[in-house]
Amino acid sequence: MHHDRPIPVLALTWLELRTLFRGWLVRIWIVAALLLSFVTTLSGWRALPLPVMIASLAFPFLVFPWFVVIVTLGTNAVVATRMESIADGILSRPITRLEFLVAAWLARAITVLAVLALAVVPAALVAGLADRPVESDPVTSYGVIMASLVVILVVLGVLSLGFFVGIILRNAWLALLVVLFIWYPINAVFTTFRLEELSPISLNQALPTLMRKTWQTAEEVTEIRPRDLIVLQQQADQFLQSLTGRPRRPAKEPAFFEHDLEYQDIKPWRVVLSYAVPIVVFLGLSYVCFYFRDL
């Protein structure tokens, strides 16, 4: 006889996923995210180099408007309106509160990452593989992996923040308002105190640079500044011109992320610390709050 014991967390995660994907919020979000990606790709087709194009595709998730949807998904996980059915239907069965919370968070994380992948990956692949009338500006495998990790960490961090605030306040809309009122102003504080790694806006601006990096440059030359690269490129162009006799190409306008001369290259380990640690802390605090709650 077959005796594979089912794992309740997976069963609950599957239930939550089904609930989410049958809800209007996620369905509308998927359609809107695909539409926005299409528009972004189309409008930047002739102008944006691949790294900037990918950063533009990720922008709605890191800053606005999908940021708001991600927070909403987090805040509505364990709220008063769902509490009765959660308590009666699920937590009265042999399952711990930790297992339930993990399933609720995991389902939302999978949903967010799925929509992110749907919105960014196909558009990035098309933009990268197509023969577009823009200057070649290749990305590296290392850069793409690190940029993906950064984006994933940020969206999961935002999701976890919403999850935690939702559990504390028990009201999804109130929690959403609180997160927005705290989060957007605090970006200015991050910039002031040179904590760029905590700011999704700064991270989004840094993505193109990160995607161009190789493992070696990331490891060894962490202080390279964009202006230095521009100067080096100009020198190389001049040298080639003098050798070949071809006319000099017009100077390339610095991209928006290259304007800040004081920009410090983002360091993946700092990003990990800045987001992974808060994710763990938010989830831990969520569990503590939920554990001591009467249902």
Place this chain on the structure above:
Amino acid sequence: MVTSMTVDTAAIETSHLTKVYGNEVIAVNDLTFEVPPGVIFGFLGPNGAGKTTTLRLLLGLQRPTAGQAKVFGHPCGPDATAVRRLIGYLPTNPKLPGHLKPFEYLDLVGQLYRIPADVRRPRIAALLRAVGLLAVADQRIATLSTGETTRLGIAASLVGDPPLLLWDEPTAGLDPAARRFALDLIRELGEERTIVIATHILADIDQVCTHVGVMHEGRMIFCGSMAEMKRRLRGDSFFLDLGATEDVRQRLDAMLQNLNGITFQWLDTHRLRVAVSADVSRAATLAEVLRCVDQAGAVLHSVQSGLGATEDAYLQLLQEDELHGFKRFQDAPRPTHPSSSPNLA
């Protein structure tokens, strides 16, 4: 799932269980009682008496302010999965995931009980058939009627084959046929499991329960067998249904006041309750009372003994509890065994 532990140990045991919400509302007040294994226990009380809170404390959905509760010897708590594995819970008007179909929902519950698929699926099919939901098995739960949803909730409480069923208002909102089905099922299940039914519907308790606990204002004011409850509380009373004018009632009052060994009370303009003291003959006293009725000119419609009147017993318990006043504080509850020593507050 009947083990030696579930046979030998009290199904439910609480000790000074107390639940206070925000230092304001005392939902459960120093509750100490036991439910022996293998009984159908009626958890009776008016709305707000603390029945549902007690069940939720047993399930670990709420944390006690003081005291403790055990189910088959296992302490209850938020992470007491071992306890919840022994319990099949049916909430009042269960809220179930509306987008799932009955089989899908029961399959989920089975997975939460960690039941392997080869055991779970045949059991779910049998349960759906047993609760009469095969005809709606392909419908979403959101489209089911109240009765069908309750039946599904009943099936969900049985998926894990638990030795203890906690059913909160299982007949609430059901039509007569569905109510009959639920009560028949309780009788049938009660042959091999411990069942606790929380309700304020006395007729349900009367029909299926072997033991009863009466809660009032968060306290257990009686815990014992059904027979003990009826015998102890109503064995000394008669109820007379009379046709009488105001003058006749006044004459009758005057005559009854001269009788020794009785107290009486008009429950309404036609119903008289006569309580007989233990030291006088019940038969002789009844004869005297009937003579007074005749002489006063009242028309006797019926005479009823208090025996078997669960509703009256219940109401009297509540009245007595109210009348005890401060004595209720002095009479600190002690652990009791329903079958041996009923606890009368």
